Amino acid sequence: MFPNFNNNMEIPIFGYVKEGFEKVKTAFEENFKMRNEVGASCCVYYRGEKVVDLWGGFRDKKRKQYWEEDTLSIVFSTTKGMSSLALALLHSRGLLNYDEKVATYWPEFAFNGKEQITMRQLLAHQAGLYTNAKSLNYEVLTSEDTLSDCLAKQKPYWNPGEKKGYHAWTIAMYQNEICKRVDPLRKPLHRFFKDEIADALEADFHIGLPEHIPQHRVAELIPFMPTEAFNGERNTDFGSIVKGILNPFSPFYKSLLNPPHALNLNNFNKRKYVSIPNGSAHGFGNARSVAQIYNEFATGGENLHIRPETLQVLEAAPIHPKFGKKDLVLHVDIPFSLGFAKPSMYQNFGVNYRSYGTFGAGGSGGFADPEKQVAFSYVMNKMGTHIANDPRELSLRNATYDCILNVEKKEKEAMGLVARA
Numbered sequence: 001m002f003p004n005f006n007n008n009m010e011i012p013i014f015g016y017v018k019e020g021f022e023k024v025k026t027a028f029e030e031n032f033k034m035r036n037e038v039g040a041s042c043c044v045y046y047r048g049e050k051v052v053d054l055w056g057g058f059r060d061k062k063r064k065q066y067w068e069e070d071t072l073s074i075v076f077s078t079t080k081g082m083s084s085l086a087l088a089l090l091h092s093r094g095l096l097n098y099d100e101k102v103a104t105y106w107p108e109f110a111f112n113g114k115e116q117i118t119m120r121q122l123l124a125h126q127a128g129l130y131t132n133a134k135s136l137n138y139e140v141l142t143s144e145d146t147l148s149d150c151l152a153k154q155k156p157y158w159n160p161g162e163k164k165g166y167h168a169w170t171i172a173m174y175q176n177e178i179c180k181r182v183d184p185l186r187k188p189l190h191r192f193f194k195d196e197i198a199d200a201l202e203a204d205f206h207i208g209l210p211e212h213i214p215q216h217r218v219a220e221l222i223p224f225m226p227t228e229a230f231n232g233e234r235n236t237d238f239g240s241i242v243k244g245i246l247n248p249f250s251p252f253y254k255s256l257l258n259p260p261h262a263l264n265l266n267n268f269n270k271r272k273y274v275s276i277p278n279g280s281a282h283g284f285g286n287a288r289s290v291a292q293i294y295n296e297f298a299t300g301g302e303n304l305h306i307r308p309e310t311l312q313v314l315e316a317a318p319i320h321p322k323f324g325k326k327d328l329v330l331h332v333d334i335p336f337s338l339g340f341a342k343p344s345m346y347q348n349f350g351v352n353y354r355s356y357g358t359f360g361a362g363g364s365g366g367f368a369d370p371e372k373q374v375a376f377s378y379v380m381n382k383m384g385t386h387i388a389n390d391p392r393e394l395s396l397r398n399a400t401y402d403c404i405l406n407v408e409k410k411e412k413e414a415m416g417l418v419a420r421a
Helices: 022-034 078-092 119-123 144-153 170-182 189-201 226-230 238-245 251-256 265-269 287-298 308-315 391-420
Strands: 002-005 012-017 039-046 049-057 283-285 356-359 365-369 374-380
Touching (some): 012 022, 022 049, 022 391, 039 287, 049 287, 078 170, 078 189, 078 283, 078 287, 078 308, 078 365, 144 170, 170 189, 189 287, 287 365, 287 374
Antiparallel strands (some): 002 012, 012 049, 039 049, 039 374, 356 365, 365 374
16 A cells, blocks of 8 residues: 655545556556546456556545545546446346347337346447437435336337347436346345345445435546647547537437436536436446455356356357447447447457446446456546547556566466476
8 A cells, every 4th residue: 555646746646556566556547647537447367366546636626625535536437337237147047038028028128129128238329319308307316106107118219139229327227127127036236236246345435425425435426628629639539529419409418418417527526316216327436346346246156156158158259230330329330239338440449359347427337357367446435528538548458457467477488487487
């Protein structure tokens, strides 16, 4: 454990890195010096061992309150990975079949052209249910029966399986309805996740901010400013984001900005909204908790008794829609499978297609790489302007794999020396 400050003694950085992973710490420090970081955490597991656990900076916009070891932050779509791991656990227990029709578990779903939609199509964002004709306002989101009825009656926006479009908010709403129907105790998604994954692994991650967590543990979300899109980062997605926000008829607007409280990013600093247990975006955790959970799946799932068959389907290559790979909402190629993003030319995480994870608005992310037995996560409070590949997250991800390559190289050299002796 070390306290560390930059040259001006302004940015407090704490944590631990194992020998051989110092480059990740350097990248973490550079994020504060060069990439407008305010407060953040980064955690990496390798071969089941926690080799990086860093946190630092400030948890508030005014930079008065330090980001502490147990600070939590909203992680937006990084939450989707946690929700999808919950469904994977249901699959492992034989309660869910990814190739079964959704209506088998939820008969009311078989309405308005959704009769043949499979779980696999839904979780690959290919069901055409990326938004809802109803306004998913606070009253709807907090009425279980009303929300369920809205979801069941929604008509797909395309023939399921033919196209894909990011179900930014709705994906976990559907997952929640399915979880309630297949879990023997009829637990909603957030409760099932807490009891069966978070508590079982002693991981400090929550779907919906619980009342018992004091405000001083929660980082203030700091929205991006338009001027930040022109700070020299060539690959910013801000132009695409603005184009979508300014057009209320665009799939981007309909998917990401319904529920309407998402129109004002400052609403995500209000407990009224973030206490709603939406498994698509209202997740609160830090890099340690996200990486800790992915580590369980990256290393065989022994603690949760995950069947090998479940791990195999999570690691399988994605099945693309019939017409094109480009996402109609995000306008980029991000393949999805069983609720997770999979590596692509646009977002190339892990070492091959076996990796899976999700990344959140503003820059956070987490994934499992079973090939290398890596679990990685980055969480921050200052939002960036990228749909994916935020420069801060990318620098940490690249540094992690540079370190792993170096570690493996040294291991091979040592084995060679032993052989020659």
